[in-house]
Amino acid sequence: MNKRLCPFVMSIALGGLLTAQADCTFTLKGRIIDTEKHAVAFANIYVKELSQGVVADESGFFTIKNLCHQTYTLDMSHVECNHKTQQVHIDGNTEGVFELQHDVKVLQNVIIQSKRVQLTETQAHTQISGSDLEQKQGQNLGEMLRSIAGVSSLNVGSTISKPVVQGLHSDRVLILNNGVRQEGQQWGLDHAPEIDPFIADRISVVKGASAVKYGVGAIGGVILVEPRALRDTIGLGGEVNIQGASNGRMGILSSFLEGRNSLLGWRVQGTFKRGGNLMTPQYFLSNTGVLEANGSVMLDFRVKNVKNEVFFSHFYTEIGIFQDSHIGNTQDLLNAIARGKPAKDAEFTYTIARPAQRVQHDILKWKASIPTGDIGRLTLQAAGQYNHRKEYDFHRPNGRKYLTFDTVQIAFQMPSAQLRADWEHRPFKNWHGGLGTEGFYQLNNTYAGGLIPDFQQATAGIYWTERWRRYPSPFELEGGVRYDYRQLWVDSTRYGQQNKQFVYANISASVGAIYHIQKWGKLSFNLGTAWRSPNVNELFSDGVHHGNASFETGDPTLVPERALNGTLSLSIKTAHFEAEANVYQNHIQHFIYLSPDSVPRVTIRGVFPAFTYRQTDALLRGGDWTAKLKLTGGLWWTNAVSILFAHDQTNDSWLPLMPANRIEQGLKYEAESFKSLKNPFISTNIVVVSKQKHVPTKQNSDGTWSAQDYAEPPDGYVRVDAYAGFETHLGKLDAHFGLRITNLLNTQYRDYTDRFRYFADAQGRNISLSAKLIF
Amino acid sequence: MKSLNIAFILFLTTIFAFSACQKEDVTEEENINVVKMKVGSLSFAWSDTDGDGGAAPKIDTIRLTTSTTSDFSVVFEDGSVSPAKDLTTEIVAESNDHLLVFTPTGANLTFSSLSKDGNGKDFGQTGKIAVGAASTGSLQIILLHQPNKSATDPSKTGTQDRVVTFPVVVK
Numbered sequence: 001m002n003k004r005l006c007p008f009v010m011s012i013a014l015g016g017l018l019t020a021q022a023d024c025t026f027t028l029k030g031r032i033i034d035t036e037k038h039a040v041a042f043a044n045i046y047v048k049e050l051s052q053g054v055v056a057d058e059s060g061f062f063t064i065k066n067l068c069h070q071t072y073t074l075d076m077s078h079v080e081c082n083h084k085t086q087q088v089h090i091d092g093n094t095e096g097v098f099e100l101q102h103d104v105k106v107l108q109n110v111i112i113q114s115k116r117v118q119l120t121e122t123q124a125h126t127q128i129s130g131s132d133l134e135q136k137q138g139q140n141l142g143e144m145l146r147s148i149a150g151v152s153s154l155n156v157g158s159t160i161s162k163p164v165v166q167g168l169h170s171d172r173v174l175i176l177n178n179g180v181r182q183e184g185q186q187w188g189l190d191h192a193p194e195i196d197p198f199i200a201d202r203i204s205v206v207k208g209a210s211a212v213k214y215g216v217g218a219i220g221g222v223i224l225v226e227p228r229a230l231r232d233t234i235g236l237g238g239e240v241n242i243q244g245a246s247n248g249r250m251g252i253l254s255s256f257l258e259g260r261n262s263l264l265g266w267r268v269q270g271t272f273k274r275g276g277n278l279m280t281p282q283y284f285l286s287n288t289g290v291l292e293a294n295g296s297v298m299l300d301f302r303v304k305n306v307k308n309e310v311f312f313s314h315f316y317t318e319i320g321i322f323q324d325s326h327i328g329n330t331q332d333l334l335n336a337i338a339r340g341k342p343a344k345d346a347e348f349t350y351t352i353a354r355p356a357q358r359v360q361h362d363i364l365k366w367k368a369s370i371p372t373g374d375i376g377r378l379t380l381q382a383a384g385q386y387n388h389r390k391e392y393d394f395h396r397p398n399g400r401k402y403l404t405f406d407t408v409q410i411a412f413q414m415p416s417a418q419l420r421a422d423w424e425h426r427p428f429k430n431w432h433g434g435l436g437t438e439g440f441y442q443l444n445n446t447y448a449g450g451l452i453p454d455f456q457q458a459t460a461g462i463y464w465t466e467r468w469r470r471y472p473s474p475f476e477l478e479g480g481v482r483y484d485y486r487q488l489w490v491d492s493t494r495y496g497q498q499n500k501q502f503v504y505a506n507i508s509a510s511v512g513a514i515y516h517i518q519k520w521g522k523l524s525f526n527l528g529t530a531w532r533s534p535n536v537n538e539l540f541s542d543g544v545h546h547g548n549a550s551f552e553t554g555d556p557t558l559v560p561e562r563a564l565n566g567t568l569s570l571s572i573k574t575a576h577f578e579a580e581a582n583v584y585q586n587h588i589q590h591f592i593y594l595s596p597d598s599v600p601r602v603t604i605r606g607v608f609p610a611f612t613y614r615q616t617d618a619l620l621r622g623g624d625w626t627a628k629l630k631l632t633g634g635l636w637w638t639n640a641v642s643i644l645f646a647h648d649q650t651n652d653s654w655l656p657l658m659p660a661n662r663i664e665q666g667l668k669y670e671a672e673s674f675k676s677l678k679n680p681f682i683s684t685n686i687v688v689v690s691k692q693k694h695v696p697t698k699q700n701s702d703g704t705w706s707a708q709d710y711a712e713p714p715d716g717y718v719r720v721d722a723y724a725g726f727e728t729h730l731g732k733l734d735a736h737f738g739l740r741i742t743n744l745l746n747t748q749y750r751d752y753t754d755r756f757r758y759f760a761d762a763q764g765r766n767i768s769l770s771a772k773l774i775f
Numbered sequence: 776m777k778s779l780n781i782a783f784i785l786f787l788t789t790i791f792a793f794s795a796c797q798k799e800d801v802t803e804e805e806n807i808n809v810v811k812m813k814v815g816s817l818s819f820a821w822s823d824t825d826g827d828g829g830a831a832p833k834i835d836t837i838r839l840t841t842s843t844t845s846d847f848s849v850v851f852e853d854g855s856v857s858p859a860k861d862l863t864t865e866i867v868a869e870s871n872d873h874l875l876v877f878t879p880t881g882a883n884l885t886f887s888s889l890s891k892d893g894n895g896k897d898f899g900q901t902g903k904i905a906v907g908a909a910s911t912g913s914l915q916i917i918l919l920h921q922p923n924k925s926a927t928d929p930s931k932t933g934t935q936d937r938v939v940t941f942p943v944v945v946k
Contacts, residue, residue: 326934328920328934328935329935329938331935332935335931343932394934542827542828542829543826543828551827553828602832602940603823603827603832604807604808604810604821604823604827604937604939605935605936605937605938606935606938606939607938
């Protein structure tokens with residue numbers, strides 16, 4: 001599960017030992033250092049071929065004797081990170097090896113991998129990378145992450161999906177796309193993050209309040225979408241991913257080409273995705289096609305000792321909105337629920353008709369890493385983003401049909417600019433840390449329709465974090481503090497807000513500790529406080545939210561939310577058993593939510609239940625757990641549990657739209673490699689989701705209680721997914737093949753956090769085949 | 776430092792490209808925010824010219840005389856502009872895709888001779904209204920879009936574009 005990045009670099013000095021005649025008399029002398037070129041003490045180095053290992057000394061030096069003339073696999077590990085495997089060729093007759101002995105500059109060329117030091121988070125966090133990620137690619141970000149314990153998704157069908165971390169989503173969860181805070185129209189339930197997951201070779205979820213490092217808003221968690229580092233050797237390379245899925249007859253092509261010469265490293269990447277109407281176990285869903293065309297360019301180059309990185313990405317999608325879900329008023333919604341299935345039989349088509357969304361998102365980033373003498377390193381980052389969202393109704397509000405895409409009903413343009421400077425100091429005594437500052441400016445222009453006024457927003461922040469660790473003490477301590485100042489300008493006659501200014505400023509802080517339990521475990525605790533200022537829709541909404549069939553009213557007097565979040569985590573890792581367990585409590589003061597009004601609102605489209613954005617004290621408590629146990633040979637049992645209780649303290653009620661409790665059980669069989677067939681596996685996963693019983697309720701006229709909703713939450717369900725895959729060679733190419741079957745048994749079900757549950761069943765069986773060619 | 780400059784220029788160019796991004800032509804939405812019920816020479820309006828939020832809608836009370844029969848018509852307008860723009864003809868032009876449903880509650884009103892669409896099915900933009908004995912109540916008018924006019928109860932099909940309810944007094 002947790003393939004954490006190994007924070008150290010190994011540099012090997014094949015020193016003073018190579019007597020080049022007899023076999024098995026060589027000695028390997030090495031030293032383990034981090035990227036700051038400081039020693040990593042007491043790491044374990046295990047030589048697979050010899051089944052023996054050594055421990056590095058306090059300065060990172062180690063010696064392995066009696067090596068033969070051959071290639072060895074070294075498995076390096078340290079309490080702070082997982083294993084890192086590296087092959088080292090021992091050949092006493094090689095001249096280069098002799099040179100290393102005397103030449104320190106050449107020695108540096110033998111640095112095998114150079115990655116940024118990443119200390120283990122004291123917060124609960126999970127990462128998907130490698131074959132786990134490969135298995136999930138092709139889905140959207142929300143769907144990919146929902147297999148992680150504690151993470152679920154808020155869906156509008158299967159094409160629009162937002163990640164939910166421990167019950168929180170949208171503006172309460174930040175998404176960092178290659179280090180840039182993703183700034184889209186995140187407030188809408190039907191606004192999915194504008195990200196191409198094929199950019200990433202690692203996606204991490206940090207659970208709980210994380211404002212100190214990532215800024216205002218991160219009261220629920222952070223999702224980091226990280227591309228692989230550019231290749232570090234001179235030459236060309238690339239990858240082609242081809243995927244086909246049965247449901248929606250979706251085809252995906254995603255590839256990249258990368259290279260490095262003496263001047264710069266580069267990568268050009270692109271993804272194209274096309275899918276048609278999706279099918280539930282019994283019927284097609286009309287107008288649920290999707291089209292996506294994304295591209296990105298990444299460059300890195302050095303100017304003297306300044307390392308520069310430039311990243312540009314373009315994301316474009318067209319999403320059809322299931323026609324039955326596009327309702328005019330409350331009665332339409334009640335009619336749809338009463339029908340229980342779509343009004344009209346649909347057929348398969350790739351054509352995307354109205355209602356639909358077209359969304360574009362561009363990011364341009366420049367990052368420079370500048371050494372500041374012996375005392376540390378300064379990183380500067382400038383980023384610009386442009387988000388353009390267009391929503392097309394089925395017909396115009398006056399009832400005329402309007403079937404071409406030449407007029408848009410709702411359109412937002414949102415450019416943002418970010419500047420940040422982070423200075424990391426080199427370890428001083430046993431302290432490692434840094435400070436930084438961040439500035440941010442954003443403009444929102446609604447040029448058609450819209451539910452929110454135009455606004456401008458500027459934020460400035462400053463932070464300082466420190467970490468203490470002294471080998472071999474099992475304790476690590478961490479603390480950080482941050483201050484942010486945010487100003488919001490709204491100028492809108494329509495919303496009765498002429499040139500209004502709102503100022504929000506506050507402090508975020510966190511403390512954490514890790515206790516390393518021998519070699520096999522780690523106990524972490526983190527306590528963090530973070531805040532989020534009210535969003536424009538929460539301040540100024542004034543109209544019918546069609547997706548929800550409700551009249552929503554904002555409140556300009558809302559105050560920021562304040563979260564106090566505590567998490568206790570235990571992680572265990574042995575050869576036969578791996579587990580990660582978290583228990584958490586997130587208390588959010590002034591939690592902003594839609595609270596029902598007693599009087600409904602009369603509009604020309606009929607009478608709508610009215611809701612006003614109000615504040616309450618919310619208490620989110622829960623636990624999540626992931627485990628992996630080796631049963632026998634290559635057979636593993638996997639298990640994941642997510643439990644959440646989201647309580648509205650002020651009203652002694654439950655919070656709406658929270659994910660139901662979930663248990664996943666799986667079996668995975670990893671077979672021995674067979675001839676050219678490498679790492680073959682087959683696995684199955686049974687997802688059990690309970691009925692969400694903790695929902696806000698209302699008392700009916702006959703005295704009974706029912707959900708404060710148009711329909712009761714759907715029943716729980718069991719869904720079976722299956723996977724298989726292997727790696728092989730096709731000529732000179734490395735090839736990975738994968739099979740993913742979601743909803744293997746074609747089970748009919750509806751999920752509480754899917755808005756389509758009012759209208760139709762969830763997606764039926766989907767068989768997806770993928771091939772990845774690496775050259 | 777040359778490459779650094781290039782990076783800066785690249786960055787600025789794209790920022791410029793962002794700001795210069797084309798604004799597409801958005802025709803101002805024509806929006807029905809007034810529904811008028813015309814009975815004989817009388818006219819009663821349901822109007823919310825500032826849109827859904829803001830000021831509450833202004834709703835006339837339909838006052839009719841007992842035991843009379845008159846022609847009626849329903850008129851749709853955009854009252855946010857001056858003079859108000861009549862949008863009824865656009866709905867009449869798409870009569871096949873529209874249906875007006877009249878539901879009196881408590882008031883003694885009977886609707887007949889509803890106007891037909893291009894396929895000879897009910898449309899209901901005009902017709903006759905028969906007023907019965909003295910009563911008070913309400914009249915709901917629904918403008919349905921894409922109803923299934925062959926259904927047993929077409930009023931339960933399609934989407935409800937406009938739904939207005941007038942108070943009614945019959946004296």
